Amino acid sequence: MAESDTCLRNPTLECIASRHRRECLLALNRWGSTLPVKQLAAYLAAAERGTSSLGTTEIEAMQMQLSHVHLPALEAAGFISWEENDGVVQIATHPALDDPRFERLLKINADDVDAILSALSHEYRRITLTVLEAEQTKSRTELAHEIRHRLPVTVRRELPSAEEIGLLLYHVHLPSLDEINVINFDPATGDVSYIDHPVLERVFTIIFERDDSAVEKLDGFLNGLADSYQEASRGTNSKADWPHFWNDPYYG
Known part of the structure; x- marks a missing residue:
């Protein structure tokens, strides 16, 4: 029994079912439509650790996660454009980003x-x-x-x-x-x-x-x-x- 999931899955909800991706979108909305990946990594690492006192290792580790996991997922869902060689992330024109209710979804803060x-x-x-x-x-x-x-x-x-x-x-x-x-x-x-x-x-x-x-x-x-x-x-x-x-x- 095979199930074709293409028409059953919601790419937007799948994408934002990650705290780091939600925080990426909130950061882009808050600080500007274009951000260096390194700045985004520093912000996410600080939020994860609960401190702004971070070493190079923590920021580089988060930058690696962004480059290999989160930014490709956000780009595939149509939220950002990103060229790894440029080191810059730019927000896209996804219609969800214009809806205040979507922002409220992004801001939900709970463990689960x-x-x-x-x-x-x-x-x-x-x-x-x-x-x-x-x-x-x-x-x-x-x-x-x-x-x-x-x-x-x-x-x-x-x-x-x-x-x-x-x-x-x-x-x-x-x-x-x-x-x-x-x-x-x-x-x-x-x-x-x-x-x-x-x-x-x-x-x-x-x-x-x-x-x-x-x-x-x-x-x-x-x-x-x-x-x-x-x-x-x-x-x-x-x-x-x-x-x-x-x-x-x-x-x-």
Whole structure:
């Protein structure tokens, strides 16, 4: 059973599920659209160590992480442009960066925020969590049917059946969510229940809270989110449906 994840993963959330990448974007917004990699490395190293008294070794180690891991990921997600030989990072014109709600996501400071954003980067887990947040308890089979029903028809044609999605939930997604303590999953009964998690609730609040200044921007990252959400959830009695433009690589 093969699952094509391309249309199910959110490249923006995957990218910012890293504290260092979030701090890179915040630093570029705060200090200017272009920064030397060495200055960015010094800032991140100081933030990580909780002190500005750093030696060359710490800064060089962070610069290595940036060059080999974080900057390539940010560039692939469309947030920055970067030439390693130039030693300079320049912020790009990703629409997320114009939306104040996205900045609020970047500023969340909690030990497990990386895990929460990573969990939300996959459509199956996003639907699972929003269904459970509204209805608290579901069976694995019910969740599988919910997931398949809530995906766009164009996407649904290319995906596994509800039964196959149920197997993916059982073996991959539900154990992952259980591990980070946002659900309780009983493999024996197949029952799945929601656990109130402060970071997840904060993310939901940011995403589902209407921001009129952002909605006015036609290319905003979360433009029309509230309207899309209400339309998607019409008749469902839950706020389970996420707008599917989250799967669009341009909009994140």
